[in-house]
Amino acid sequence: xxxxxxxxxxxxxxxxxxxxxxxxxxxxxxxxxxxxxxxxxxxxxxxxxxxxxxxxxxxxxxxxxxxxxxxxxxxxxxxxxxxxxxxxxxxxxxxxxxxxxxxxxxxxxxxxxxxxxxxxxxxxxxxxxxxxxxxxxxxxxxxxxxxxxxxxxxxxxxxxxxxxxxxxxxxxxxxxxxxxxxxxxxxxxxxxxxxxxxxxxxxxxxxxxxxxxxxxxxxxxxxxxxxxxxxxxxxxxxxxxxxxxxxxxxxxxxxxxxxxxxxxxxxxxxxxxxxxxxxxxxxxxxxxxxxxxxxxxxxxxxxxxxxxxxxxxxxxxxxxxxxxxxxxxxxxxxxxxxxxxxxxxxxxxxxxxxxxxxxxxxxxxxxxxxxxxxxxxxxxxxxxxxxxxxxxxxxxxxxxxxxxxxxxxxxxxxxxx
Ligand SMILES: NC(=O)c1ccc[n+]([C@@H]2O[C@H](COP(=O)([O-])OP(=O)(O)OC[C@H]3O[C@@H](n4cnc5c(N)ncnc54)[C@H](O)[C@@H]3O)[C@@H](O)[C@H]2O)c1
Numbered sequence: 001x002x003x004x005x006x007x008x009x010x011x012x013x014x015x016x017x018x019x020x021x022x023x024x025x026x027x028x029x030x031x032x033x034x035x036x037x038x039x040x041x042x043x044x045x046x047x048x049x050x051x052x053x054x055x056x057x058x059x060x061x062x063x064x065x066x067x068x069x070x071x072x073x074x075x076x077x078x079x080x081x082x083x084x085x086x087x088x089x090x091x092x093x094x095x096x097x098x099x100x101x102x103x104x105x106x107x108x109x110x111x112x113x114x115x116x117x118x119x120x121x122x123x124x125x126x127x128x129x130x131x132x133x134x135x136x137x138x139x140x141x142x143x144x145x146x147x148x149x150x151x152x153x154x155x156x157x158x159x160x161x162x163x164x165x166x167x168x169x170x171x172x173x174x175x176x177x178x179x180x181x182x183x184x185x186x187x188x189x190x191x192x193x194x195x196x197x198x199x200x201x202x203x204x205x206x207x208x209x210x211x212x213x214x215x216x217x218x219x220x221x222x223x224x225x226x227x228x229x230x231x232x233x234x235x236x237x238x239x240x241x242x243x244x245x246x247x248x249x250x251x252x253x254x255x256x257x258x259x260x261x262x263x264x265x266x267x268x269x270x271x272x273x274x275x276x277x278x279x280x281x282x283x284x285x286x287x288x289x290x291x292x293x294x295x296x297x298x299x300x301x302x303x304x305x306x307x308x309x310x311x312x313x314x315x316x317x318x319x320x321x322x323x324x325x326x327x328x329x330x331x332x333x334x335x336x337x338x339x340x341x342x343x344x345x346x347x348x349x350x351x352x353x354x355x356x357x358x359x360x361x362x363x364x365x366x367x368x369x370x371x372x373x374x375x376x377x378x379x380x381x382x383x384x385x386x387x388x389x390x391x392x393x394x395x396x397x398x399x400x401x402x403x404x405x406x407x408x409x410x411x412x413x414x415x416x417x
Contacts, residue, residue: 042063113147117266
């Protein structure tokens with residue numbers, strides 16, 4: 001079985017199924033098509049399916065029976081947190097339950113969703129063995145391969161970002177590595193799915209902790225009247241042992257705020273309480289409040305209370321050059337400002353007014369419209385913003401990303417976080 005699938009992958013004769021056509025699954029499906037595979041995408045959300053079909057020409061279904069002849073199936077469904085901040089694996093479980101009756105013998109099943117170490121074994125391999133009397137590693141193959149996509153990054157793409165794979169058995173790892181070598185330049189084979197799962201969580205915990213560290217350093221620098229941006233830039237000239245992270249209004253998206261909590265949750269089950277993760281989460285979650293306090297202090301210098309003040313939030317998405325609002329710190333800043341009685345509008349070139357539910361009224365980017373605001377908070381430093389126009393038209397700007405200074409635009413009315 002292993003040899004047959006190996007040959008099929010090598011000859012690009014394997015059919016690839018991708019379950020979940022969101023930020024991760026859709027680019028993966030398109031990359032598999034580009035690599036020469038026949039691809040079938042599956043999504044239970046008609047909008048996601050329609051987008052994949054109409055905008056990208058992908059073969060799409062919402063019926064798991066259509067994956068019956070798929071040789072390699074990748075699962076990229078969400079892994080959110082529950083209200084009580086515990087992992088919610090229900091999307092994985094639902095996808096596996098629906099898929100298993102249609103899975104063909106000899107197939108490779110790969111979980112890509114970010115999750116705690118042990119998930120692939122517990123929620124993919126175990127149900128598969130209960131459903132079919134097949135031997136994993138002989139009759140069917142199961143692996144974990146974390147997605148490393150960086151939305152909006154034109155340099156690091158699927159085809160040049162190394163991939164991590166870890167299978168239930170060495171044969172599973174080898175086949176998953178075969179598949180991903182067809183999509184990218186480098187594949188790192190791990191000893192187990194757990195190692196691969198934990199690798200992904202380390203990558204994102206590393207980011208969360210270092211962002212928290214520089215945010216705390218920024219708070220200390222502010223009190224000492226030191227310029228954190230100059231300090232980070234200077235430290236970054238050290239050619240070894242330092243990697244620059246920049247302060248900001250908090251963290252967002254589907255990954256950095258959530259993934260460390262998956263690791264901490266799993267560690268708790270074996271009696272270990274992570275302190276770094278708890279501290280980083282706390283520091284990063286507090287940044288929107290700091291932003292609002294900083295804005296209130298700036299307005300205070302101009303004899304203005306937040307109440308009744310017109311504030312523009314420039315950049316609603318959680319990171320630059322994307323339109324993803326999930327967990328965006330802008331939403332929390334917006335909420336805190338509204339609670340203080342400010343009149344808050346947003347502007348974001350990547351979040352078109354046609355977007356379903358917008359968190360606030362959107363402003364027009366014209367000198368006339370911009371000049372009606374008393375202050376603006378630059379939350380997300382999209383390249384598409386006309387920074388010169390913003391600096392000219394807005395009377396007061398709190399720049400949470402150091403975006404104006406980076407472009408050489410300065411003035412007494414522009415303050416960096
Ligand atoms: N977005 C990123 O930058 C990124 C990067 C690396 C890893 N990840 C991880 O990848 C996974 C997917 O994230 P995403 O950002 O693509 O999420 P997403 O919400 O954009 O897409 C998930 C898709 O899965 C679909 N879906 C849900 N349940 C389904 C089911 N039972 N059957 C079929 N389709 C189903 C949804 O309709 C949705 O279209 C998560 O675990 C996430 O943590 C995301």
